Amino acid sequence: MKDKQALLAAALITIAAFILSNVDTTGLFLSESIVERVIDGDTIALRNGDRVRLLSIDTPERGQYYYTESKIFLERLVGGKGIRLETDAENKDKYGRLLRYVFADGRLTNVELVREGYARSLIFNSNEKYANAVLEAEKEAKSEGKGLWALDPEYFCIYASAFHFNAKGNDNSNLNDEYVIFKNKCGMGVEMTGWIVLESSNGSFIFPFLLLASRHTITLRSGRGENNATDLFWGSKKAVWNNNKDALKLIDPKGRMMLNYSYDFS
Numbered sequence: 001m002k003d004k005q006a007l008l009a010a011a012l013i014t015i016a017a018f019i020l021s022n023v024d025t026t027g028l029f030l031s032e033s034i035v036e037r038v039i040d041g042d043t044i045a046l047r048n049g050d051r052v053r054l055l056s057i058d059t060p061e062r063g064q065y066y067y068t069e070s071k072i073f074l075e076r077l078v079g080g081k082g083i084r085l086e087t088d089a090e091n092k093d094k095y096g097r098l099l100r101y102v103f104a105d106g107r108l109t110n111v112e113l114v115r116e117g118y119a120r121s122l123i124f125n126s127n128e129k130y131a132n133a134v135l136e137a138e139k140e141a142k143s144e145g146k147g148l149w150a151l152d153p154e155y156f157c158i159y160a161s162a163f164h165f166n167a168k169g170n171d172n173s174n175l176n177d178e179y180v181i182f183k184n185k186c187g188m189g190v191e192m193t194g195w196i197v198l199e200s201s202n203g204s205f206i207f208p209f210l211l212l213a214s215r216h217t218i219t220l221r222s223g224r225g226e227n228n229a230t231d232l233f234w235g236s237k238k239a240v241w242n243n244n245k246d247a248l249k250l251i252d253p254k255g256r257m258m259l260n261y262s263y264d265f266s
Contacts, residue, residue, distance in 0.1 A: 031085045035078045041070025041118060043097065044078060053097040054110045055088055056134045058122035058185070061159035063248070063261030066148055070118040077112060078104045089126040101130055111137045117147020120156070157186035158250065160261050161217060165241035172238050175223030180248065182220065184212045192218075194253040200246060205234045 034047040041059025044052050059070040084103040093099055102109040108130060113119035115137035123131045142149045148156055160180055167177035180197075184190050190212050197205040197220065205220065208227060212218055218232060222240040225233040234240055241248075244266045250259035 032082060033085060034082050035080060038071055038075045038079055041067065041074055041113065044074070044102070051095075051097045052085065052100050052102065053093055053095075054113070055099050055101050055127050056121060056123045056130060057110050057114055057119040059113065059119045060148070060156060061161075061185070063259045064159050065151060065155045066118060069147070070113065073116065073118045074109070074113065077107075077109050078102060081105070083109075086129070088129045090124075099127065108133065110134060114138050115141055115146075117141040117144075117149055120148060152256075153186065153188075154190055154252070155256075155258060157184050157188075157190050158182055158192070158212070158258055159185060160248065160259065163241075163248070163261065163263070165246065165263070166243045167222075167239070171243070175236060175239065176221040176225060176233070178222040178239055178241055180220045181217050182212070182250075183217045184214055187214050189213045192252075195258070196251045198249040198251060199240055203236075205232075207232070 033050070036045045036047045038044050039051070040062070042054045042057055044054075046052060059074075060067040081104050085098070086101040086103070088099065088101070090099050110119075110130065111133050114121060114134055121131075121134045121138045123134060141147065159182070161183035162179075162181040164177065164179050167174040171178055182192075192207045192210040192212050195207045195210075197207075210218065210232075217230075219230060220232045220234060222234045222236050224235050225231065227233060245264045247262040248259065249257060249261075252258050
């Protein structure tokens with residue numbers, strides 16, 4: 001009996017030591033893992049199957065300037081490496097991704113992305129453990145005109161948050177189920193009047209008067225309808241987007257390419 005009690009006590013001590021060694025001085029849980037792959041500039045997949053969204057930062061979305069550069073830089077920092085993860089007030093986002101600060105080679109990856117101009121700050125009041133470090137890194141990158149800070153802020157704002165290029169059933173008979181949702185991810189409204197959507201073979205669509213508010217979306221449907229606050233209509237008589245391979249380009253009235261989104265399932 002005494003031997004069993006001793007073994008139980010030793011096991012409890014080991015468990016307690018593990019817990020204490022994985023809790024930082026603020027009482028937030030720490031863990032270690034290995035990066036399986038980098039999904040984009042602020043999201044990684046771990047070897048155990050979890051996905052991690054880096055806290056306090058935001059990088060370009062697919063099709064935006066610096067999307068590829070941000071992803072490559074993050075791969076250089078953490079790709080295939082063992083990393084240390086720290087939580088803040090929130091554990092997961094609405095997509096089920098873990099919200100974490102990521103340390104690799106002794107450096108806070110979240111801050112490094114901002115310092116080199118591959119990310120911008122995105123700090124919510126509930127997650128502010130490293131807010132000062134992120135904001136200071138952003139100030140440094142901005143003053144030196146690094147990366148994203150060498151571009152007009154509008155380059156970073158509009159992206160395709162959803163692209164439903166394969167309508168249900170026959171595309172040509174269900175044109176309004178073929179659509180693109182554009183979202184403004186910035187903290188300011190973006191004047192999109194006169195912006196042009198180009199498709200490689202089916203012409204173009206010109207935005208009517210539109211001030212897309214911060215964090216709002218507008219859906220562009222291929223068929224016909226009456227434009228309103230949430231939906232615009234291309235007015236095409238046939239499907240605009242190919243189901244296997246196509247490209248969407250978004251050009252502003254100054255001729256600047258604000259979005260270059262492509263897909264290839266051929």
